[in-house]
Amino acid sequence: MLTAFFENYNYYVVIILMMTGLYVVFSSRNLIKKLSGLSVFQTSVFLLYITIGKVEGGQPPIVSENHASNDSSVMVAGGGEAAIGHAGQMSDVLYSNPLPHVLILTAIVVGVATLAIGLALTVRIRETYGTIEEDELAMLDYTYNLEGTDA
Amino acid sequence: MSLISFFPDWMLTHGAAFLVVVPLIAGAIAAILPKRQIAAALTVAVSFICMLTSLLLVLQIIDGQTINYALGGWDAPHGIAYVVDGLNAPILFLISAIGFLVSVYGMPTIIAEVEPKKRAPFYAAFLICLAGLLGMVVTGDAFNVFVFLEVSSISTYSLVAMGASRDRRALTAAYNYLIMGSIGATFFVIGLGFLYMETGTLNMADMAVILREMEGGSRVSEIAFGFIIVGLGLKLAMFPLHTWLPGAYAHSPSMVTVFLASTATKAALYLLLRFVFTIFDVSFNYVFDVEIYLLAGLGMVGMILGSLQAIFQTDIRRVLAYSSVAQVGYMLLGVGLGTAAGLTAGYLHLMNHAVIKGALFMALGAFWYRYGITRVTDFNGLSKSMPWTMGAFTLGGLSLIGVPFTAGFTSKFRLVEAAFLKGWWWAVAIIVVSSVLAIIYIGRLLLAAYFQSPPEVNGHVVAKNEAPLLMLIPMWFLVLLSIAIGINADIMVDLAEGAASVLLPISAGATP
Numbered sequence: 001m002l003t004a005f006f007e008n009y010n011y012y013v014v015i016i017l018m019m020t021g022l023y024v025v026f027s028s029r030n031l032i033k034k035l036s037g038l039s040v041f042q043t044s045v046f047l048l049y050i051t052i053g054k055v056e057g058g059q060p061p062i063v064s065e066n067h068a069s070n071d072s073s074v075m076v077a078g079g080g081e082a083a084i085g086h087a088g089q090m091s092d093v094l095y096s097n098p099l100p101h102v103l104i105l106t107a108i109v110v111g112v113a114t115l116a117i118g119l120a121l122t123v124r125i126r127e128t129y130g131t132i133e134e135d136e137l138a139m140l141d142y143t144y145n146l147e148g149t150d151a
Numbered sequence: 152m153s154l155i156s157f158f159p160d161w162m163l164t165h166g167a168a169f170l171v172v173v174p175l176i177a178g179a180i181a182a183i184l185p186k187r188q189i190a191a192a193l194t195v196a197v198s199f200i201c202m203l204t205s206l207l208l209v210l211q212i213i214d215g216q217t218i219n220y221a222l223g224g225w226d227a228p229h230g231i232a233y234v235v236d237g238l239n240a241p242i243l244f245l246i247s248a249i250g251f252l253v254s255v256y257g258m259p260t261i262i263a264e265v266e267p268k269k270r271a272p273f274y275a276a277f278l279i280c281l282a283g284l285l286g287m288v289v290t291g292d293a294f295n296v297f298v299f300l301e302v303s304s305i306s307t308y309s310l311v312a313m314g315a316s317r318d319r320r321a322l323t324a325a326y327n328y329l330i331m332g333s334i335g336a337t338f339f340v341i342g343l344g345f346l347y348m349e350t351g352t353l354n355m356a357d358m359a360v361i362l363r364e365m366e367g368g369s370r371v372s373e374i375a376f377g378f379i380i381v382g383l384g385l386k387l388a389m390f391p392l393h394t395w396l397p398g399a400y401a402h403s404p405s406m407v408t409v410f411l412a413s414t415a416t417k418a419a420l421y422l423l424l425r426f427v428f429t430i431f432d433v434s435f436n437y438v439f440d441v442e443i444y445l446l447a448g449l450g451m452v453g454m455i456l457g458s459l460q461a462i463f464q465t466d467i468r469r470v471l472a473y474s475s476v477a478q479v480g481y482m483l484l485g486v487g488l489g490t491a492a493g494l495t496a497g498y499l500h501l502m503n504h505a506v507i508k509g510a511l512f513m514a515l516g517a518f519w520y521r522y523g524i525t526r527v528t529d530f531n532g533l534s535k536s537m538p539w540t541m542g543a544f545t546l547g548g549l550s551l552i553g554v555p556f557t558a559g560f561t562s563k564f565r566l567v568e569a570a571f572l573k574g575w576w577w578a579v580a581i582i583v584v585s586s587v588l589a590i591i592y593i594g595r596l597l598l599a600a601y602f603q604s605p606p607e608v609n610g611h612v613v614a615k616n617e618a619p620l621l622m623l624i625p626m627w628f629l630v631l632l633s634i635a636i637g638i639n640a641d642i643m644v645d646l647a648e649g650a651a652s653v654l655l656p657i658s659a660g661a662t663p
Contacts, residue, residue: 041337042333045341049344052344052347052348103294103353114301121312
C-alpha cells in the first residue's frame with residue numbers, strides 16, 4: 001500500500017495540483033485569483049510531462065566527455081568522428097527521455113504568455129470598470145446585456 | 152492541372168511550410184510598422200499569398216495524393232512533419248481565403264472600431280492568428296498542434312479585447328475566452344501527454360499505426376482520448392462548452408467576429424475529425440461510444456438549445472453567435488453518424504457554414520459601421536436605408552435556414568439523407584425542428600427590416616446610407632458563392648467526399 005503510494009508519488013502530486021487549480025478557476029469570482037488557479041492547473045501539467053520523461057536510474061540526457069569517449073583528442077579534432085564516438089558509447093549509459101522536457105519548455109512559454117495576456121486584460125478591466133470582482137462586473141453590465149445596447 | 156504550372160517550382164515543394172512561415176514573419180513585421188495603411192496593405196498581400204499557396208496545395212492533392220513535408224529536413228517520426236491531404240487542404244484554403252476577404256473587409260471597419268495607435272498591432276495579431284490557424288491544420292505532429300493552437304488562441308484573445316474602444320464588454324468577453332480557451336488547451340495537452348506515454352511518439356501517422364497495433368491501447372489511451380475530446384470540444388464550442396463563444400463573437404471588432412465565426416471553430420473541428428478518425432479509430436470501443444453518444448448526442452442538443460437561445464437574444468450579434476452553436480451541432484451530428492455520407496455532409500456543412508456566417512457577420516458589421524446598430528429592434532426599415540447590405544443579409548439568412556438553391560440547403564439535405572441511411576429518423580426530426588427555429592430567429596430580423604419603416608430622427612426619416620464598396624464586395628462575394636454552391640455543389644461535394652475517404656479509408660462509401 002505504502003510502496004504503491006510512494007512509487008506513484010509524482011502522479012498524486014499532479015492530480016492534487018490539477019484539481020486544486022481547476023477548482024480555484026471555477027470557484028473564485030476574483031479575476032486575479034482565477035488566473036492564479038489557471039497557473040496552478042497549467043503547472044501540474046508541466047510536472048506530469050517531466051514525470052513521463054524520467055527513466056528509472058537514468059542519467060540527465062547530457063553527453064559528457066567521460067561518457068562519450070575516452071580519447072578526448074578525437075572529440076576536439078573532428079566533429080564527425082566525435083559524433084560517431086558518442087553514438088558508439090551511448091548504449092552504456094541510461095539516459096532520461098529529454099523530449100518531454102523540450103515539450104514542456106514550449107508549454108511553459110505558452111503558459112507565461114497566457115498569464116501575461118490575462119493580467120493585462122485584468123488591468124484594462126480594472127481601469128474601465130473599477131473592479132475585478134466578477135459579480136460586480138456582471139452588475140455593471142446588467143442594463144447593457146438586458147437591452148443589447150451599444151456603449 | 153494546368154493551373155499548377157503557373158506556380159514556381161520551389162512553391163510546389165515548400166508550399167506547406169511557406170503557408171505558415173509567411174504570415175508568422177509578416178505578423179512580427181506588422182507589429183513594428185509605423186502606419187496603419189502599410190500594415191493593412193501588408194496584411195492583404197500576405198493573406199492573398201496564403202490563399203494562392205493553399206489553392207496550390209488543394210490542386211496538388213485533389214487526385215487523392217498526400218504531401219509529406221519534413222520540416223528542416225528531419226524525417227517524419229522524429230522531426231516535425233507537415234502533412235497535406237484531402238482532409239485538411241480544403242480547410243487551409245477556406246481559412247486563408249476567408250482571411251483575405253476579411254482583411255479587405257476590415258480596412259474601413261478598423262478605422263471605425265480600433266484606436267489609432269492600436270491599428271498596426273491589430274493587424275500583427277490578426278496575421279499571427281492566421282498563421283496559428285493554418286499551422287494547426289497543416290501540421291502532422293500532435294504537439295505542434297498544441298503550439299499553433301495556443302499561437303492562434305493567444306492572438307485571438309487580444310484581438311477580441313481590441314473591441315474595447317467600441318464596447319467595453321469586449322474586455323470581459325476576452326477574459327472569459329482566455330480562461331475557457333486555456334483550460335481547453337491544457338486539457339488537450341494533458342491528453343497528448345497520456346497519448347505520448349502510451350505510444351512514445353508525437354507524429355500523428357506514427358501514433359495511428361501504434362494505436363491500431365495495440366487495438367486501442369490500455370486505459371491510458373482512453374483517458375487521453377477523453378482529455379483531448381474535452382479540450383477540442385471547448386475550442387470548437389461543442390454545446391455545453393460553448394459559453395465563451397457568444398461574448399467573444401458579440402463584442403469583438405467586426406473583422407474579428409467574421410474571421411472567428413468562419414475559421415476558428417472550423418479549425419478545431421478539423422482537429423476533432425483528425426483525432427477521432429485518423430489517430431484513434433472508430434473501431435475502438437471507447438471511440439465508438441464517444442462518437443455515437445457524445446458527439447451526435449451533444450450535437451443534437453446543441454442544435455435545439457442553440458437555436459432556442461438565438462430566438463430570445465436582444466443583440467443581433469448574439470443571435471448569430473448562438474446560431475453558430477446550433478450549426479456546430481449539425482457538423483457534430485455529421486461526425487457522429489460516422490458513415491461516409493454523414494462525414495461528407497458534416498464536412499460540407501463546415502465549409503458552407505463558414506461562407507454563410509462570414510457573409511452574415513459582414514452584413515452586421517456594415518450595419519454597425521453606418522448606423523451603430525446592434526439591437527434587434529434597430530432592424531426596422533433597414534431594407535430601405537441599406538438595400539444592398541440587407542440584400543446580402545437576406546440571402547445569407549435564407550441560406551442559414553436552408554432554403555433550396557442555397558448552400559445551407561445542400562449540406563442540410565445531405566445530412567438528412569445520411570441520417571435516414573443510418574436509420575436515425577429522430578435525428579431528421581431534430582434537424583427539421585432546428586431549421587424551423589432558424590426560420591423564427593432569422594425571420595424576425597427580416598420582418599422588421601422589410602415591413603417596418605425606418606425610424607425617424609428629429610422628424611426626418613433616416614437617410615439611405617449604403618456600406619462602402621470595400622465591405623460590400625467581400626460580403627457579396629460570399630453570398631453569391633453560397634448561392635452558387637446551392638445551385639451546383641459538385642466541386643464542394645468532391646472535396647468533402649475526398650475528405651471523408653481520408654477519414655474512412657477502408658470503408659469509403661459503405662456504412663460500418
